[in-house]
Amino acid sequence: IQIFTHTNTRTRTSKPYHQTNTNTNAIHSVPAFVSNYVESLAEATGFDSETINYTLGLFACYPLGIIMNMLPYGKIKHVFSFLLGAFLLQFTIGKQWIHQMITSLICYAMFVILPPKLSKTVVPIFLMTYVTLGHLHRMYINYLGYDLDFTGPQMVITIKVYAMAYNLYDGHLLSHGKEDRAAKKCAPWAIDKVPGIIEYLGYTFSFATILAGPAYEYKTYANACDGSLLYDSNGKPKGKIPSQIWPTLRALLVSIVTMGLFVVGTGKFPLLDPSDPQNATPVVLTEEFLARPWIRRYLYQWVALFFIRQKYYFAWKNAEGANNIWYAGFEGFDDEGKVKGWDAASNVRIVEFETAPNVKTLSAMWNMKTANWLSRYVYFRTGGSLVATYGLSAFWHGFYPGYYMFFLSVPILTFCERIGRKKLTPLFATSGSKWSPWGIVTMLSTSFVVEYMVAAFQLLSYDWAVANWKSHLFFGHILCVVFYFGVSNLPTPKKKEV
Numbered sequence: 107i108q109i110f111t112h113t114n115t116r117t118r119t120s121k122p123y124h125q126t127n128t129n130t131n132a133i134h135s136v137p138a139f140v141s142n143y144v145e146s147l148a149e150a151t152g153f154d155s156e157t158i159n160y161t162l163g164l165f166a167c168y169p170l171g172i173i174m175n176m177l178p179y180g181k182i183k184h185v186f187s188f189l190l191g192a193f194l195l196q197f198t199i200g201k202q203w204i205h206q207m208i209t210s211l212i213c214y215a216m217f218v219i220l221p222p223k224l225s226k227t228v229v230p231i232f233l234m235t236y237v238t239l240g241h242l243h244r245m246y247i248n249y250l251g252y253d254l255d256f257t258g259p260q261m262v263i264t265i266k267v268y269a270m271a272y273n274l275y276d277g278h279l280l281s282h283g284k285e286d287r288a289a290k291k292c293a294p295w296a297i298d299k300v301p302g303i304i305e306y307l308g309y310t311f312s313f314a315t316i317l318a319g320p321a322y323e324y325k326t327y328a329n330a331c332d333g334s335l336l337y338d339s340n341g342k343p344k345g346k347i348p349s350q351i352w353p354t355l356r357a358l359l360v361s362i363v364t365m366g367l368f369v370v371g372t373g374k375f376p377l378l379d380p381s382d383p384q385n386a387t388p389v390v391l392t393e394e395f396l397a398r399p400w401i402r403r404y405l406y407q408w409v410a411l412f413f414i415r416q417k418y419y420f421a422w423k424n425a426e427g428a429n430n431i432w433y434a435g436f437e438g439f440d441d442e443g444k445v446k447g448w449d450a451a452s453n454v455r456i457v458e459f460e461t462a463p464n465v466k467t468l469s470a471m472w473n474m475k476t477a478n479w480l481s482r483y484v485y486f487r488t489g490g491s492l493v494a495t496y497g498l499s500a501f502w503h504g505f506y507p508g509y510y511m512f513f514l515s516v517p518i519l520t521f522c523e524r525i526g527r528k529k530l531t532p533l534f535a536t537s538g539s540k541w542s543p544w545g546i547v548t549m550l551s552t553s554f555v556v557e558y559m560v561a562a563f564q565l566l567s568y569d570w571a572v573a574n575w576k577s578h579l580f581f582g583h584i585l586c587v588v589f590y591f592g593v594s595n596l597p598t599p600k601k602k603e604v
Contacts, residue, residue, distance in 0.1 A: 171431030184308030191311035226275035265321035345443035357427030371413025507568035558582035
């Protein structure tokens with residue numbers, strides 16, 4: 107998702123030599139007519155060739171998904187998944203995909219050599235160190251820059267292999283009958299033994315997930331490739347196999363609509379300066395903008411951030427459809443043979459996210475597979491530490507100050523929600539619906555404060571983020587502190603007698 111995290115809808119300005127495009131070989135070894143087509147398309151649309159490469163790579167996953175669905179179950183699917191994933195990386199980031207190969211092979215060697223108890227610690231440390239160095243290098247050569255490089259796909263592989271380290275550890279514990287609360291919670295994704303190298307590379311380089319995720323569990327991928335998702339050991343369907351056409355088209359259509367909203371919306375409501383987003387003062391911090399009334403400035407920022415989110419919706423929904431084609435997004439059947447759903451490759455629930463009544467729901471509906479990773483393999487493993495969970499999330503994203511300013515502010519709002527749920531919800535909630543009067547209040551208040559805090563995530567720079575919060579008189583942080591201490595002193599309502 108890196109290119110959509112940091113791309114702009116206008117042509118970029120030139121950079122000094124040490125900040126030149128790190129992706130000049132992105133389409134090296136790709137047929138010349140493809141390269142020429144990309145360049146002409148970039149000139150016609152005003153986008154840079156990186157963004158065009160990345161977008162075409164995402165849409166290419168659909169015909170590839172059709173082929174994947176037609177292939178027989180077994181190793182051929184893993185080989186296809188790996189080779190085409192490597193091709194897409196070559197097409198989008200050029201020879202930099204050697205980083206994904208290096209980390210994948212080193213981690214695989216660790217899985218084979220080290221016991222699960224040790225590898226579940228060593229592998230995550232290695233992965234986080236590698237992606238950390240990638241982020242630091244990116245910041246060093248092009249601070250606040252917007253070039254596509256290997257760090258985006260590296261973030262996806264980090265989640266996959268990090269999770270696999272715990273999957274193997276959980277499988278070891280459960281197979282030996284050892285008591286472990288976290289392992290039991292994550293039992294559905296536990297792995298009994300290290301997968302073969304072909305299966306492993308097919309998963310880590312999977313063409314349908316390598317560019318924008320979703321980084322779902324290894325078992326999700328493996329079950330779709332070996333047929334066990336749809337058929338039992340005797341080769342009989344576990345239920346009536348549903349058509350994948352509508353789940354695929356629905357996600358594709360949503361992705362196209364959100365792509366249009368992003369292009370049009372960010373053009374009309376830019377957060378950064380469209381002419382030079384890397385160096386020029388952001389639109390929301392210019393003297394002309396700050397001269398406007400506060401309510402107009404805040405509403406503009408809210409709308410601008412809404413349109414920025416559309417790029418994530420586009421990439422994730424596009425990837426969801428590409429996975430649904432070959433049933434990787436299908437959740438399977440229950441014990442009665444009924445269809446569970448199509449959320450295995452879903453990474454966002456747009457309506458639920460936009461109308462979330464609290465941060466817990468907000469986090470669960472956004473970048474869902476990353477949220478699962480943080481929940482299962484960080485939160486559960488650290489005794490429920492919010493600081494560790496949000497801290498690692500910021501660490502994984504990179505080292506721009508804005509990431510940490512946002513992620514370390516979220517726990518403050520979470521603490522407020524917890525105390526509010528304890529002290530106020532019993533008094534005002536008339537029903538469990540979020541569309542009740544109290545539900546609407548929580549929905550609006552959550553959006554009101556989160557949109558203030560998340561601006562730092564998009565602005566990246568410490569100076570810009572602080573200036574933005576200052577322009578709003580730090581109301582989000584102040585309100586949270588006042589709310590927490592004020593509501594904490596209220597008596598706890600007694601539980602209603604049934």
